[in-house]
Amino acid sequence: MKTETTIQGLTASLAPARNTKKMIGFVPTMGNLHEGHLTLVRAAKKICDIVVVSIFVNPIQFGAGEDFDSYPRTLEQDSRLLADVGCDIIFAPSVEQMYGSQPRLTNISVGQITDDLCGKSRPGHFDGVAVVVTKLFNIVQPDYAFFGQKDYQQLAVIRQFVQDLNIPLEVIGVPIVRAEDGLALSSRNGYLSAEQREIAPTIYRLLKQAEQSLQEGKALSEVLANISAQLTQAGFVVDYVEARQPNLQSVEQFDRNLVLFVAAKLGSTRLIDNLEVDFKT
């Protein structure tokens, strides 16, 4: 496994694979890797010859007051984990390497589907994601790119701009990896106190209960209100509890497949989760 910190170095490292038409898989991350990320790498290894994992904490997708400075940087530990799952190349550029010394004037925005859910409480976040992911796609030029479904809205945004801009690669969504108690794995779980960590799985428990209630015929609005109320009671500060169609278009009732979305804070830690609920006719 090689680690490259410059675009030039990465390009040189990838040249033999590219020249021999090897399938290149790409897993963009912000590091502080957990089993969810490693699952993405394993999925990539299955269908690609060469897997590149980028580790880059992207400043422009963090808002004022968010955790850019404190976001955990754990490159050594990440490298060991990635070597174990067969990652071929780590791309770990500096902010300077990614954004250069000249001011960036270009922005990419995806309309409609970034207006609500996480987009509402994190203005500019998805623009920052779209810009950095487009840059990384152009640098790595992979055949396949892998993203976790935990960041469901992010995945939808990426699928959208890849399609809209004819970016020549396939986006693969990989199911959420959960702890045994159901908590969706996230680098931000590391911020939780022991007590908060006990409470955190409530989100998933309530999502599963909600799925059950919907299948039993309870009204969608009631089910959502119930999740919200129970989260508050458990000590969360709810950001949103929403249902959407899988393409993020709005949905009024449970008459088709939908996705339940939760974002809520425990102390200063913001957790998100989602659950796909299939409509059985």
Added chain:
Amino acid sequence: MKTETTIQGLTASLAPARNTKKMIGFVPTMGNLHEGHLTLVRAAKKICDIVVVSIFVNPIQFGAGEDFDSYPRTLEQDSRLLADVGCDIIFAPSVEQMYGSQPRLTNISVGQITDDLCGKSRPGHFDGVAVVVTKLFNIVQPDYAFFGQKDYQQLAVIRQFVQDLNIPLEVIGVPIVRAEDGLALSSRNGYLSAEQREIAPTIYRLLKQAEQSLQEGKALSEVLANISAQLTQAGFVVDYVEARQPNLQSVEQFDRNLVLFVAAKLGSTRLIDNLEVDFKT
């Protein structure tokens, strides 16, 4: 020479060249080709093995009330001209082929340098250019892309987003081609009446006079005002007469290299031109 109308067809046509690492050159156009376009193709032929010319009148870069519907479509004539200069592949997609049937939600905007000059009177124009050129770059995946310096601001915008988004190609700017009387070649010159066509070269004549005046030490503001006054007197409706640094940053006086920009209407036809003026210390 092949003509492809679908992305799939183009990709298939380009596969042999791509597989054998041939240098691919790309000249994006809106068709209705003239000697200016053909000069771009010749420049491409000089340094590339395969030259692709796209012909696509891009709806999203035209504003309300602009000439999208009446913009001349002359594919047969264009094909003959392109065959003569050695173009290898024409890519002439439909609007449906380029934009699909799903709504496009993604926008690319380049800040600052699109705020004035043509950006001021054509809101959204450069966003439309950035989106379609990015799409075409992703479809053709060229090594080099060629643009005329007549659309100087457009060229600067393209250079900017190519750099900001790490698009893996080199942008080549090609000098303006002029008629014998100095008029910058443009598809829109075809809109001019015989009488207007006589007046049109006034723009270039005034730009050359201005260059002379600047070299003789006349104040920049005075020189610009003079161009504007003389254009009005000649029957133009002036949109702007401006000076900028070559990177489009503002400039107060002639103490460095600069570019003079003119946009003016003759009847309903909007003409643009520019002239680089070197500062000799």
